[in-house]
Amino acid sequence: MDLKLQKIIPQLITVLVVVLVFGFFTYNAQINMENRGIDFGYGFLSQESSFDVQFSLIEYDGSHSYFRAYLVGLLNTILVSVIGIIFATILGVIVGVARLSPNYLINQFAAFYVEFFRNIPLLLQIFFWYFAALRALPLPQDADAILGVFYLTIKGLYVPAFIWENLNVFLYSLIAAIVAIVVIRIHARKVQETQGKQLPVFWIAIGLIFILPLLSFLIGGVSLSFEIPKLKQLATTSFIYEGGVSLPPELIALTLSLALYTATFIAECVRAGIQGVGKGQKEAAASIGLNPNQVLKLVVMPQALRIIIPPTTNQYLNLTKNSSLAAAIAYPDLVLVFAGTALMQTGKAIEIVSITMLTYLSLSISISILMNWYNKKIAIKEK
Amino acid sequence: MFKYVKQLTSLVAMVAVLFTFTTETMAAKKSKTLKNTQKKGFVRCGVSQGLPGFSNADAAGNWTGIDVDVCRAVAAAVLGDANKVKFTPLSAKERFTALTSGEIDILSRNTTWTLSRDADIGLTFVGVNFYDGQGFMVRKSSGITSTSQFKDGISACTNIGTTTELNMRDFFNSKGISYEPVAFEKADEVVAAYDAGRCDTYTTDKSGLAAQRTKMSNPDEHIVLPETVSKEPLGPVVRQGDSVWEDIVRWSLNAMIEAEEYGITSANADSMKTSDNPAVKRLVGAEGELGAAFGLDNEWSLRIIKQVGNYGESYKRNIADTGILPDRGPNELWTKGGILYVPPAR
Numbered sequence: 141m142d143l144k145l146q147k148i149i150p151q152l153i154t155v156l157v158v159v160l161v162f163g164f165f166t167y168n169a170q171i172n173m174e175n176r177g178i179d180f181g182y183g184f185l186s187q188e189s190s191f192d193v194q195f196s197l198i199e200y201d202g203s204h205s206y207f208r209a210y211l212v213g214l215l216n217t218i219l220v221s222v223i224g225i226i227f228a229t230i231l232g233v234i235v236g237v238a239r240l241s242p243n244y245l246i247n248q249f250a251a252f253y254v255e256f257f258r259n260i261p262l263l264l265q266i267f268f269w270y271f272a273a274l275r276a277l278p279l280p281q282d283a284d285a286i287l288g289v290f291y292l293t294i295k296g297l298y299v300p301a302f303i304w305e306n307l308n309v310f311l312y313s314l315i316a317a318i319v320a321i322v323v324i325r326i327h328a329r330k331v332q333e334t335q336g337k338q339l340p341v342f343w344i345a346i347g348l349i350f351i352l353p354l355l356s357f358l359i360g361g362v363s364l365s366f367e368i369p370k371l372k373q374l375a376t377t378s379f380i381y382e383g384g385v386s387l388p389p390e391l392i393a394l395t396l397s398l399a400l401y402t403a404t405f406i407a408e409c410v411r412a413g414i415q416g417v418g419k420g421q422k423e424a425a426a427s428i429g430l431n432p433n434q435v436l437k438l439v440v441m442p443q444a445l446r447i448i449i450p451p452t453t454n455q456y457l458n459l460t461k462n463s464s465l466a467a468a469i470a471y472p473d474l475v476l477v478f479a480g481t482a483l484m485q486t487g488k489a490i491e492i493v494s495i496t497m498l499t500y501l502s503l504s505i506s507i508s509i510l511m512n513w514y515n516k517k518i519a520i521k522e523k
Numbered sequence: 524m525f526k527y528v529k530q531l532t533s534l535v536a537m538v539a540v541l542f543t544f545t546t547e548t549m550a551a552k553k554s555k556t557l558k559n560t561q562k563k564g565f566v567r568c569g570v571s572q573g574l575p576g577f578s579n580a581d582a583a584g585n586w587t588g589i590d591v592d593v594c595r596a597v598a599a600a601v602l603g604d605a606n607k608v609k610f611t612p613l614s615a616k617e618r619f620t621a622l623t624s625g626e627i628d629i630l631s632r633n634t635t636w637t638l639s640r641d642a643d644i645g646l647t648f649v650g651v652n653f654y655d656g657q658g659f660m661v662r663k664s665s666g667i668t669s670t671s672q673f674k675d676g677i678s679a680c681t682n683i684g685t686t687t688e689l690n691m692r693d694f695f696n697s698k699g700i701s702y703e704p705v706a707f708e709k710a711d712e713v714v715a716a717y718d719a720g721r722c723d724t725y726t727t728d729k730s731g732l733a734a735q736r737t738k739m740s741n742p743d744e745h746i747v748l749p750e751t752v753s754k755e756p757l758g759p760v761v762r763q764g765d766s767v768w769e770d771i772v773r774w775s776l777n778a779m780i781e782a783e784e785y786g787i788t789s790a791n792a793d794s795m796k797t798s799d800n801p802a803v804k805r806l807v808g809a810e811g812e813l814g815a816a817f818g819l820d821n822e823w824s825l826r827i828i829k830q831v832g833n834y835g836e837s838y839k840r841n842i843a844d845t846g847i848l849p850d851r852g853p854n855e856l857w858t859k860g861g862i863l864y865v866p867p868a869r
Binding site for chain 1: 615616619620623625639640643644645661662664665666667672673674676677678680683684685688689691692696702703704705706707708709712715716719720721723764
């Protein structure tokens, strides 16, 4: 028989089976829903949601639509994921490097941290940080100010709010500084390549990023004042802070546990990456006269990153997906707000779960694409 | 081509299996649920994850509560044994999906009967086994004695996926008070967070507040405010589309309430067969052919009363004697000043 046909037939059969199975499930769901009088449709998204959410990045209350509630949940999921990823990366890199430290105390401490946090289920850690923190934190009226303006209480972390005047001028000056730094860097590189001279780019950059925004304060009419949280009494033993910005303890506990947990995995990726660079590479770099800083920056890190990035991408994806455990401690993420309350109020289980699944899929794919792009950028470029 | 005979046969077999499946589901016969229940030998009942007085499991896994008794009554009527029930603990969020997907056949989980739930999502409410209303719990030390003392910025702990979330918004909006809703997925976490001081008030159905108060580290430090901010008729729910099963569950509950009305108890049910009152005789199966309408025998209601007891016995055993709500309030018979009034079993 034709070899080509032999290859195609099994694949055709597989496709057919997949289509049949899916068709069967869809058909069955349709019949069952019809029998039980359940309508299918996405029209509910424009209806009034009539429930409130504790914490939202955009303006929202119960008079907005279910779609708006979906956006609130989605943004909260993205918020906790982004903050979690930033902290997990910083902590992961520090711990990963610390594990390779020649100092016995430091590397043992790092190893203990990794083994401890990696091996306890995440949900348990979230409960621990949330309820332990709730029990340990003071009531608003008993809280002492941190640095005079921050209040960490059982009802949340209260921080001063910034009140800007002419904020746009300040932002323009900041953008101008960044553009100037990029231009100078490109110029400095050219100078080095053509004339072999090294310009003090780092110090120029530091200077620019401070001086330009400072000028905007002095001559641009920018001013900044702080609104400091003030204690307000609700009842005999019940207080809150008014003014300023309040970060709910649910957000803090969730970010903390996600970052601490994921950082252990990232630390191992970093350690593997650094150890994966051959010893000969460092010795060769030193022998051509590079100083230790340059060895790390120009020889070790570019090679280590290639090993670190792909598994770290997985950890970023895990963190994003794990953020759905938020529902357990009342952080209003996508699962709690949309696949929780909205699902309950509308009864549109299939629609809402499918939207939620699609959303997580899109989030994960976006992170993957971003990290793959970065990975390609730092990969060995064969000329 | 012989190479693929094996694959092809398995494919054909699979397709055949799929199709028999489909025809089975499409053949929605009259009360499939009753037939299936009798075939399985137990009633599949969805309950809460632990609400004292309503549905709560002890250390040995025995379920008790007035919601549990509804399922037991159906088991007694349909299978002849009140213990032939398989209980499935469900969160507020999971409960309707579990019922509509066919995982359970009765949902008896302190569920509020509302128009949208009844009409929209493939459910049918069969009656009310507890008249409740939403209330607020606060710490005694706060000095709050009425909801009129609530101020802007108050934080309220509650469950997601319940009517509570919606009522809370209606209440605070109507009073013009800004509030911080802190909504958890499970009741245990709500209680833990409120108990720790995360919220100023804890809001849910008043019966729930009374029951959860017993779980607090120091119950005496908390009070339930007198105001009731919503109507919460709680009752059992069945899937839409099986009217016979719906009738069985409805009349199992009604039989318990009517039995109390006529003074029939688990202790005297047998002797009531010789009563002079035809209504009593019908309920204990000594007169009429009431069971036949559901495809059951005539002693279905007698078994309920003997094995589970009447509504008053169930209430006393589960709610009054446990100290949750000793006063029956609206859940008293209509003849005694309450609003429990069921259609006659005849």
